[in-house]
Amino acid sequence: MSGVSTAFIDRCALFSEGVREILGNRGFDIVASASDFEDFIHRHRDFDRVSLIIICINDDNEVMERNIRSFREKFSDAKIVILSDNYNIRQVQLAFRLSVSGYLLKRINFVTLVKSLELVMLGESLFPADVLMEIGKEHGIDIQVEKEVIAYSPPPSNSGRGLSTREMQILKCLIQGDSNKVIARRLQIGEATVKVHIKAILRKIRVQNRTQAAIWAVNHLEPAPPVELNGIAHGAEAIAAAAS
Structure with missing residues (x-):
């Protein structure tokens, strides 16, 4: 994976710098950073292309939803991943319903973070299993369970049947x-x-x-x-x- 244009959204500048160093050396080019959507527009008003948006959130669900919807409207094709301080089942449900590609905790180790982001860029979605099992039942979605993590994605256009x-x-x-x-x-x-x-x-x-x-x-x-x-x-x- 190389050259993934990435926007990083977090109020903690020190944490942002650390993530920039980690991801920048592993194929994710952080081209923009800000504390929230409004700050992003202020800093990067003319920026119009990004492939991945990582949003760090707290316990404010309204702010989380507003940021996701705003970024989704501006960058309709970008993948969005949530980094949260704590596991919050309502936030996970909200993120899933807003078509976010992943919900991860900030205390994730950097190797797994990078590999999770690579999976997201390949079309996978990563969420805690207990939440998505219920959502899948409610909406009749075919969700595959691997241990305690759900990786849900639409049926691939090429399933590999052409491989020798x-x-x-x-x-x-x-x-x-x-x-x-x-x-x-x-x-x-x-x-x-x-x-x-x-x-x-x-x-x-x-x-x-x-x-x-x-x-x-x-x-x-x-x-x-x-x-x-x-x-x-x-x-x-x-x-x-x-x-x-």
Whole structure:
């Protein structure tokens, strides 16, 4: 994942700077920061394009909703992720209904934060399971449960059925973080052949690099072992290994 134009919204300047350093070195380009939507407009009046908006919230649901709706109106195609100080079931429900892509806690470790944002940019949504189970029942939404985290997304336009057996083998190697040389040795094929297969894989599953391909494979080819995400288990361990 590279070059994701990101806006970061938080009232704490020190926290904002820390997140800027973490994400800026991992493919998320924070092009704008502000304390809320009004401050954003004041600082970045002519800014008209952003792919990801991270909004840090407190316990004020009205402010949260106003910020989400305002940013959604200005940047209709952007992904929105909420970072919260504390778990709040009403906020989670509100975020889900406002088509937010994820609700995470601020005490999340930076590796899992980055991988969660990468999943969001690939079209996944991350929410606590207990809330979304009830929402899914109410609205008849097909939500898949993985341990204690819900990852809900619309049916993908390309489910991977066009992948060959060899390409799926290579994807499983990418999950383990194998280099082209290691993959070639495992499968007893040439490195040049591996490169050709990887190019074909990226095209078929519509991602840009091998890290994104590994993330896609974790979510579509085989289950991943869980790790702790603020007391919530999430299959991100294999993803982290693939990007290291």
